[in-house]
Amino acid sequence: xxxxxxxxxxxxxxxxxxxxxxxxxxxxxxxxxxxxxxxxxxxxxxxxxxxxxxxxxxxxxxxxxxxxxxxxxxxxxxxxxxxxxxxxxxxxxxxxxxxxxxxxxxxxxxxxxxxxxxxxxxxxxxxxxxxxxxxxxxxxxxxxxxxxxxxxxxxxxxxxxxxxxxxxxxxxxxxxxxxxxxxxxxxxxxxxxxxxxxxxxxxxxxxxxxxxxxxxxxxxxxxxxxxxxxxxxxxxxxxxxxxxxxxxxxxxxxxxxxxxxxxxxxxxxxxxxxxxxxxxxxxxxxxxxxxxxxxxxxxxxx
Numbered sequence: 410x411x412x413x414x415x416x417x418x419x420x421x422x423x424x425x426x427x428x429x430x431x432x433x434x435x436x437x438x439x440x441x442x443x444x445x446x447x448x449x450x451x452x453x454x455x456x457x458x459x460x461x462x463x464x465x466x467x468x469x470x471x472x473x474x475x476x477x478x479x480x481x482x483x484x485x486x487x488x489x490x491x492x493x494x495x496x497x498x499x500x501x502x503x504x505x506x507x508x509x510x511x512x513x514x515x516x517x518x519x520x521x522x523x524x525x526x527x528x529x530x531x532x533x534x535x536x537x538x539x540x541x542x543x544x545x546x547x548x549x550x551x552x553x554x555x556x557x558x559x560x561x562x563x564x565x566x567x568x569x570x571x572x573x574x575x576x577x578x579x580x581x582x583x584x585x586x587x588x589x590x591x592x593x594x595x596x597x598x599x600x601x602x603x604x605x606x607x608x609x610x611x612x613x614x615x616x617x618x619x620x621x622x623x624x625x626x627x628x629x630x631x632x633x634x635x636x637x638x639x640x641x642x643x644x645x646x647x648x649x650x651x652x653x654x655x656x657x658x659x660x661x662x663x664x665x666x667x668x669x670x671x672x673x674x675x676x677x678x679x680x681x682x683x684x685x686x687x688x689x690x691x692x693x694x695x696x697x698x699x700x701x702x703x704x705x706x707x708x709x710x711x
Contacts, residue, residue: 458710459671461702462487462524463682464651465496467690473498473512480521483696484703487524488516489681490559492550494529500557502549509556516558523559524679525600525649526550532584533568533577533607540580547588547599555595560678561648562599563629564588566608566617573607573616582620589623600648604631604639611638618646633663633680640670647671650680656702657684657694664702668709680706 530547554562603614627648
């Protein structure tokens with residue numbers, strides 16, 4: 410595989426999704442996850458406004474210990490763990506029960522939340538064998554998230570198809586019903602990434618969301634701005650946000666408006682910094698970004 414910095418986000422996801430699913434099925438046979446969450450449910454959100462996290466794409470070479478320490482010292486409320494991307498944090502669906510317990514304790518001891526587990530899983534592939542593998546991969550990662558105490562697991566529609574069709578929308582919705590029920594009661598919820606890939610906006614998101622029956626399902630909006638049409642479609646299911654390089658631009662105040670909109674529906678989830686440069690971002694930049702984005706969240710939440 411070419412270096413990440415030379416790949417587009419879509420190319421990276423396409424190359425990793427199928428390979429990850431095959432290895433995850435094998436690991437699931439060797440280890441039965443999901444047991445830790447039953448005895449130790451995820452703690453309730455502590456704050457009265459949306460929280461700030463970063464995805465491990467901003468620090469792919471860091472150990473988990475450094476990630477958690479930096480998050481605490483820099484004012485981030487949580488960390489979104491990206492799996493199957495070659496990051497050095499050491500957590501994956503193959504992690505042992507003890508490794509999961511230690512990771513969960515590390516975060517809890519430092520007062521930092523695990524905001525999400527982000528995967529490469531995609532549900533719109535028309536090949537039945539590939540789709541079955543992706544379903545199994547999703548279940549494995551939901552079990553991992555439950556053991557870690559992560560409230561949500563990011564999943565794509567994707568599937569290598571050029572646009573969302575009616576058949577693909579039905580398949581994606583049915584897949585979320587299956588895995589949502591699999592994870593019901595575990596404390597972890599599968600979420601569909603919207604505003605990216607074949608789920609480009611409100612129209613495509615609505616076509617899938619209105620067909621999902623399980624209550625254990627949510628949506629992720631993949632940008633720092635949200636128009637009225639998108640809000641109307643997502644507001645009952647929104648669980649998570651990703652923001653990107655745009656929030657680093659001088660004068661950008663997108664999160665003031667986003668926090669204000671989300672305050673109206675009592676949103677208490679995370680907005681997560683997902684910046685993919687194929688290398689660690691400068692620590693000073695991440696610290697300054699935390700200060701500025703938390704200022705914007707506080708202003709918008711007044």
